[in-house]
Structures are given as C-alpha cells and as structure tokens.
Amino acid sequence: MLPPTVGFKLHPLVPRKRRRSPVIVFLLLLVCSVVLGVGLAQAIEPPIGTVDPIPPQQELGQELYLENCATCHIGVPPAVLPTQAWAEILQDTRHFSIELPLLTNPTLAIVWNYLQATSRPYPVDQRLPFGIDDSRHFKALHPRVETPRPVQLSGCVTCHPGAADYNFRSLTAEWQDAP
Numbered sequence: 001m002l003p004p005t006v007g008f009k010l011h012p013l014v015p016r017k018r019r020r021s022p023v024i025v026f027l028l029l030l031v032c033s034v035v036l037g038v039g040l041a042q043a044i045e046p047p048i049g050t051v052d053p054i055p056p057q058q059e060l061g062q063e064l065y066l067e068n069c070a071t072c073h074i075g076v077p078p079a080v081l082p083t084q085a086w087a088e089i090l091q092d093t094r095h096f097s098i099e100l101p102l103l104t105n106p107t108l109a110i111v112w113n114y115l116q117a118t119s120r121p122y123p124v125d126q127r128l129p130f131g132i133d134d135s136r137h138f139k140a141l142h143p144r145v146e147t148p149r150p151v152q153l154s155g156c157v158t159c160h161p162g163a164a165d166y167n168f169r170s171l172t173a174e175w176q177d178a179p
Contacts, residue, residue, distance in 0.1 A: 054118055061114020064107055066166060074153045075166050078115045080138045082122030085130055086115040 054062055066075050078086065090112060093100055103111060120137060122128060129135045133151035148155065156163040162170045 054114070058114045058117050061110045061112075061117075065111050065114055068103060068107065068111065070166065074156050074163050076132060076153065077166075077168055078119040080132050080141070081119060081130075081135055082128065082137070083116055083119040084122050084128050085135075086119055087112075088128070088130065090115070 065078075069075055081089075089095070090103065090108065093102055102108070131150055132138045132153075133147060133149055138151070145159070156168075159172055159175050160168050160170065161172060162168070
C-alpha cells in the first residue's frame with residue numbers, strides 16, 4: 001500500500017480547489033446579512049396606516065369595521081377606546097344622536113373579534129370613556145397635543161393627513177419628530 005502522499009496526481013482537466021480570499025467571504029456574508037435584515041424589518045414592521053400591527057386573521061374584521069364605521073366618519077383606531085366601550089358602541093342603536101341599525105351576524109361577530117383583539121381592556125373601577133377626548137389611551141398617544149373639547153374626528157386630518165384612509169402613522173411636518 002502506498003502512503004497517502006505518494007502516487008496521487010490530479011488529472012490536468014480536474015480543477016484544483018482554490019481558497020477564497022477572506023475579503024470575498026466577508027463581503028458575501030455582509031451582503032447576505034443586509035438582505036436578511038431588510039427582509040426581516042419589512043416582515044416585522046406594521047403596514048403603513050395601522051396604529052398597531054394586526055394579525056392576519058383580523059384583516060377581514062378591520063375591513064368590515066372600516067366599511068361599516070368609516071363611511072360616515074374617520075375610522076377610529078380600536079386602541080384609542082377601551083374594549084368595553086366598543087362593546088357598548090356595537091350594541092347601541094343611538095350613535096352620537098343618530099339612529100343606526102345594529103350590525104348583524106356574521107358581520108357583527110367578525111367586527112367584534114377585530115375590535116376585541118386590537119383594543120385594550122379598561123379597569124373595572126374607572127368610568128368608561130365613550131368619546132375619544134375622555135380616553136386615557138388617546139391622551140397617552142397625544143401627550144403634547146392641545147385638542148379642542150369635544151374632539152371632532154374630522155380634526156384628526158390636521159395632524160394625520162392620511163387619517164381619512166385609516167393612515168395614522170403619517171404625520172404633518174410639524175409632528176414628524178415629536179416624541
């Protein structure tokens with residue numbers, strides 16, 4: 001038997017393995033990392049327009065909510081009012097002095113699931129706000145904003161130019177860098 005180093009010659013047509021330069025390996029890793037990072041950032045970031053990201057199973061609920069509620073006024077992001085207030089609003093035919101028919105199933109159930117999943121519960125021992133100007137969630141989202149009383153939904157476009165399209169992430173230049 002021959003020793004492993006003796007007698008083995010590569011055929012001239014068989015390519016020889018070359019070592020890659022560490023610089024090329026580094027650049028390849030850098031490019032892959034940037035591409036993966038950008039992809040993950042886009043996957044995690046909520047779509048423009050929503051206040052909070054919504055799970056895919058709630059997209060139909062959001063669509064029905066906007067179709068049934070945002071045709072008369074700007075759609076209020078569910079996080080602005082507590083879950084209990086949304087329950088009362090959905091069951092009340094008197095909607096801010098206007099007589100409205102109640103939603104029926106399955107639309108009611110789908111909208112309620114969306115509102116329940118994307119709003120926040122309210123402590124039982126506190127008075128339940130029904131207007132956004134009484135909502136502590138609204139006040140927390142707008143700490144430096146002087147709002148008129150009562151807050152008019154049509155006034156949202158003053159700072160959120162895309163509010164009519166349910167886009168509350170875009171802000172006017174005045175509020176772009178506000179904390």
